[in-house]
Amino acid sequence: MSNPDALHYFLGNRLAVCGLALLCLLYLLAGFTFLNDALGHAVVPDPDELRITEKSVLFRETSRRAACALDGSALLAEFPVLSDALAVPGKAFPLPFAGFRLLRQRLAAIGLENLESVNSFVQRFEVVHENKVFELVLFSSENQPPSPTHLFGSDEFGRDVFARVLYASRISLSVGFLAVVIALSLGVLLGCLAGYYGGFLDSVIMRLADVWMSLPGMMLLLTFVALTGANLASTILLIGVLSWPSPARLVRAEVLSLRQREFVEAAKAIGCTQTQIIFRHILPNALAPIIVQATLFLAGAILLESGLSFLGLGVQPPTASWGNMLSNGLSYLRTSPWQAFFPGFMLFLTVLSFNFVAEGLREALDPKRRRGP
């Protein structure tokens, strides 16, 4: 970026770094559940045959699966089309690619023996139940308080709350990211057009944004879900489409000031077309505030999705989501408070982390907002 000490400054902000670390951890764990799922209906070795405890099987098998899933071909075979993945709420779009890359490095470092393809796995081990590692192995008894076996306790069906919270994080994070991607692509495009061309186009887009912002978002979402039924994909789409005006305004304001700068004139002088000027020369300069806004909006979108799920209008059980775990846990609040506490706490932690990261980014990218030394 243009600001060489921005990274340094960001790393100096303890809250933001803590938030970022938490989010990274969350993404790693969510990525882990995804890997487990990707090969969930494959294979687990028989502990007796290998003469090891069940716990080691659990550990070895998850690492093996992870390693295996990192073999690109196996992954592609499991997730052929993005839209397919989206259509099934239980298999929300696998987003944690950042977590992926990290995992790949870790696994490479550990140097697992026998990095074999899925096929040989299938031949060597017998097929067992789906989601064995996280759900069925830990299936022991109902309403257990937190313990080493059930880190976050278990629910009324004996499902491990920790595993469910992790699976739910996948949904929440995916919803957040996709909604942000939709809102930003719309907002940035319209904002650029309005800011760069100005005049009539600008007025039309900005008045549209004013009208859009006066729509009651939550009411609209509720009505929509009530009319069409709970559907994760359309909820994401609606959250995204509803929130384009604020990034659009932000981008417009940035573009308005950037287009007067001399480097834009210089870009014209070397024969750049208008598209090249907007997207290659102006937009990268406006990126910093967009990133900050996106981070804040991510937290907002996650909250919105949880709210919908809490009301029973978002993700439907048995698929786990922080929102529906919370509303389910409310019924058992007196007997097993961990059922509601942990999903709620995770939600709180995630949103808080996003806000800290956003604040840190804002200060790091914009020297004017920095506090004195």
Added chain:
Amino acid sequence: MKQVPLLSVKGLSVEFPGLPLQAVRRVSFDVHENECMGLVGESGSGKTVTALAILGLLDPSARITSGEIFFAGEDLRTLPETRRQKIRGHQLAMVFQEPLTAFNPVLSVGEQLSEPLLYHRGLSPWEARQEVLSLLEAVHMPRPRQVFQAFPHQLSGGMRQKAMIAMALSCKPKLLIADEPTSALDVTVQAEILSLLASLRRQFDLSVLFISHDLGIVSRHCSRVAVLRQGEIVEQGKTQTVFSKPRHPYTRALLEAVLR
């Protein structure tokens, strides 16, 4: 022997809405091939507006009320925008006064220097990189490989202006418009840039429209000169003639203002 000029500006007038005076009034001058033409005048005399009008980069609110701008036989004013984009940066290049603001702060110098090569000559990014590196060597840039990856703010003023000149020359233009290319630099760097421009002019067979308020520089480097005052050309001719026997009182005043 009268050859057809490379650039011929005829009766150019530019006005900005709301201002009583025209910024440029009936300005006419020619730039011939392999010639360095000077355009001098105090600030606000319309030098830059003339340059921008030639490139077609005037602010949208400005209006060219009359005049023709012939470049290599084509009237730039009547050409469609797409054709003008092809000429800009390709046959007609510009060096800006302040190289720091003329470079995009978030793109590396190499990326920006490659742009004209990618757009006008259709080179692949790898070819463009090789070409840019050789251009950087042609302008005597120290450590071209590091400069290629550097961001504009990491270079010194002189290096930035060299990079700017390299970018302007990248597509072997016929005419280079240099708008006060040395005003933002200190005197030693100024001399280096000017001698570089002079040697590149011979090397690349360039014509240069040299805009400056510095009469000393103009008298040393330009064969002909036009003196602008409040948007009008008050005097033009061979540099020696104009400077040794100024006919207009304004030229005389300008010459007397030069520090000796």
